[in-house]
Amino acid sequence: MTQVILFNLLNGLIVGAFYALMALGLSLILNLSGVINFAHGGFLALGAYLAYSLMPTIGFWGALLLAPILTAFLGLAVERLLIRRLYGRDPLYSLLLTFGLAFIFQDGLRYVWGAQSVPYQIPGWLASPLSMDYFFLTGYRVFMMIVVALAVAGLFLVLGYTRLGMRIRAGTLDLDTVSVLGVNVRVLRNLNFGLGIYLAGLAGVLAAGMLGLSPTIGDQLIMPSFVAIIVGGLGSLPGTLVGGLLIGVAAGMTTVFFPTATEAVIYVMMALVLIVKPSGLFGDEGRLR
Amino acid sequence: MTFLKNYGVTLLVWVVLLAVPFWFPYVGGYTGLGTRTIVMALAAMSVNFLLGFTGVLSFGHAAYLGLGAYGAGMTIKYLLPSTPLGLLIGVLAGTLGAMAIGAMIVRLRGVYFAMVTIAFGQVFYFIAFRWSSVTGGDDGLTGWKRVPLDLGFTRIDILGNDVAFYYFCLVCLAASAGIMALLLRSPFGRTLLAIRENERRARFLGISVDQHIWLSFVISAAFASLAGVLYAYLDNFVDPRAFHWQQSGEFVIMVVLGGMRSFWGPLIGAAIFEVLQDKLSSFTDNWMSLLGLFFVLVVVFFPRGVLGAFGRKPTP
Numbered sequence: 001m002t003q004v005i006l007f008n009l010l011n012g013l014i015v016g017a018f019y020a021l022m023a024l025g026l027s028l029i030l031n032l033s034g035v036i037n038f039a040h041g042g043f044l045a046l047g048a049y050l051a052y053s054l055m056p057t058i059g060f061w062g063a064l065l066l067a068p069i070l071t072a073f074l075g076l077a078v079e080r081l082l083i084r085r086l087y088g089r090d091p092l093y094s095l096l097l098t099f100g101l102a103f104i105f106q107d108g109l110r111y112v113w114g115a116q117s118v119p120y121q122i123p124g125w126l127a128s129p130l131s132m133d134y135f136f137l138t139g140y141r142v143f144m145m146i147v148v149a150l151a152v153a154g155l156f157l158v159l160g161y162t163r164l165g166m167r168i169r170a171g172t173l174d175l176d177t178v179s180v181l182g183v184n185v186r187v188l189r190n191l192n193f194g195l196g197i198y199l200a201g202l203a204g205v206l207a208a209g210m211l212g213l214s215p216t217i218g219d220q221l222i223m224p225s226f227v228a229i230i231v232g233g234l235g236s237l238p239g240t241l242v243g244g245l246l247i248g249v250a251a252g253m254t255t256v257f258f259p260t261a262t263e264a265v266i267y268v269m270m271a272l273v274l275i276v277k278p279s280g281l282f283g284d285e286g287r288l289r
Numbered sequence: 290m291t292f293l294k295n296y297g298v299t300l301l302v303w304v305v306l307l308a309v310p311f312w313f314p315y316v317g318g319y320t321g322l323g324t325r326t327i328v329m330a331l332a333a334m335s336v337n338f339l340l341g342f343t344g345v346l347s348f349g350h351a352a353y354l355g356l357g358a359y360g361a362g363m364t365i366k367y368l369l370p371s372t373p374l375g376l377l378i379g380v381l382a383g384t385l386g387a388m389a390i391g392a393m394i395v396r397l398r399g400v401y402f403a404m405v406t407i408a409f410g411q412v413f414y415f416i417a418f419r420w421s422s423v424t425g426g427d428d429g430l431t432g433w434k435r436v437p438l439d440l441g442f443t444r445i446d447i448l449g450n451d452v453a454f455y456y457f458c459l460v461c462l463a464a465s466a467g468i469m470a471l472l473l474r475s476p477f478g479r480t481l482l483a484i485r486e487n488e489r490r491a492r493f494l495g496i497s498v499d500q501h502i503w504l505s506f507v508i509s510a511a512f513a514s515l516a517g518v519l520y521a522y523l524d525n526f527v528d529p530r531a532f533h534w535q536q537s538g539e540f541v542i543m544v545v546l547g548g549m550r551s552f553w554g555p556l557i558g559a560a561i562f563e564v565l566q567d568k569l570s571s572f573t574d575n576w577m578s579l580l581g582l583f584f585v586l587v588v589v590f591f592p593r594g595v596l597g598a599f600g601r602k603p604t605p
Contacts, residue, residue, distance in 0.1 A: 226408045274405065
């Protein structure tokens with residue numbers, strides 16, 4: 001029993017780390033630009049497929065490094081060409097736009113790489129279990145956790161200590177003032193979008209090694225990411241991180257005791273949080289309206 | 290002349306709708322598609338009640354479509370084979386669901402409100418998907434049929450006769466549209482418009498904004514679940530995709546395409562959308578991309594919709 005619980009706890013943490021990585025990207029874009037990026041799952045899947053295609057030439061490590069960056073560049077282009085037009089309009093329009101993009105992504109990926117899922121090769125030494133007693137603790141899972149932790153730490157360092165990060169944080173609070181102070185808000189939003197998409201691409205490459213690769217890989221992650229943002233708190237990135245891990249672990253634990261409710265439990269958590277504190281655990285009340 | 294000016298559009302809409310079984314087949318449609326269009330139009334109009342006239346965006350109305358559909362289907366399958374009873378229970382299920390969810394989200398606004406409605410829609414999707422012993426799971430709820438209407442003095446065969454079923458749906462649409470129009474003209478409806486135009490001012494006037502939004506949400510969901518009932522009756526079938534956020538998104542694009550803030554806009558949007566989807570999916574496998582592209586084009590180049598293009602400029 002201990003083994004089962006540990007197994008699902010670890011599983012929950014890993015899944016939660018994916019939710020968090022994806023939700024952090026969504027949250028960055030939502031907080032600064034007020035755009036719910038429905039196409040986030042599409043970007044995630046694209047990152048994974050790019051890594052899959054690049055791997056034979058540049059290897060596992062090269063793909064891990066390069067695929068998210070390429071995805072981020074596409075993100076910059078999409079923001080520049082499409083999403084930028086809709087700032088300042090009713091959020092409804094950006095929602096519908098990214099919704100349409102999500103369709104195009106899913107269908108496009110299916111067209112290029114096929115609807116069947118494809119295997120994603122990870123280095124042999126990473127795939128083997130670390131210990132015989134805890135067979136589920138493969139090197140890849142530990143490796144994934146480390147990469148996610150590094151990415152999150154990197155994100156918070158960028159936000160906390162670089163000029164770009166400070167501007168993003170300031171813009172989240174009051175974009176007009178930041179603009180008046182001479183910051184080019186168009187560039188800021190563009191880079192911020194790219195940063196969010198980079199995280200999606202990275203999550204995609206990592207997820208491919210664990211979940212396998214199919215055009216709908218992003219779909220199963222995007223709804224829980226929304227829930228992570230709501231549970232963690234509106235406007236709070238640390239909240240989003242905690243929210244993602246929390247719902248991941250909750251889903252993992254539910255699998256042990258009541259497997260049919262695995263998906264539903266995170267929505268129950270969301271309902272509870274909304275009843276007790278509508279702005280989320282670490283949320284900013286001012287963002288309610 | 291004043292009568293024509295005030296009611297001309299409504300009159301035209303009803304003449305066209307009443308005659309659908311007679312002219313639609315000649316332009317490449319079929320009665321089933323016509324029925325589907327008015328059912329989806331009812332759902333889109335319910336979304337517009339909230340979006341266009343209260344100023345609140347729900348991106349999760351598929352939840353109530355699905356609740357209505359499963360409520361009706363399960364009533365006929367497990368409880369009693371009766372079309373009106375299925376309708377009643379379906380609408381009741383959707384309305385009760387909306388009451389509970391509405392109470393939790395009514396304090397949120399704008400983009401956050403939309404996000405929470407999306408997320409809540411998924412709960413029902415997973416329940417329908419997982420609880421397969423009752424709901425049929427991924428295969429959908431099958432093994433039941435809508436029942437011919439027995440009015441005492443006469444019997445209307447809405448099961449065997451597609452045209453009769455079309456008129457049954459049209460009666461439901463007419464009743465719903467009538468009620469929505471009356472509500473919007475009432476003091477309650479005017480208050481909703483006031484909230485849409487300026488929530489803060491409405492609040493300062495002493496209007497209980499949250500309660501009004503909640504009620505508007507529930508009314509809107511009730512009509513969406515009525516559409517869900519008809520949606521299930523149409524194919525004698527319902528599957529978890531009725532709950533999916535993709536469906537919710539389609540309602541919103543219908544509203545925008547037809548022109549939100551105009552009463553009949555969603556009907557036009559639904560007609561364009563349904564016919565387009567029907568044609569696209571019959572000639573290409575990649576219709577999803579084309580549909581997505583269509584979304585993008587509407588948003589970028591045609592944000593005010595068909596009717597909005599003629600009306601006054603909506604405030605951003």
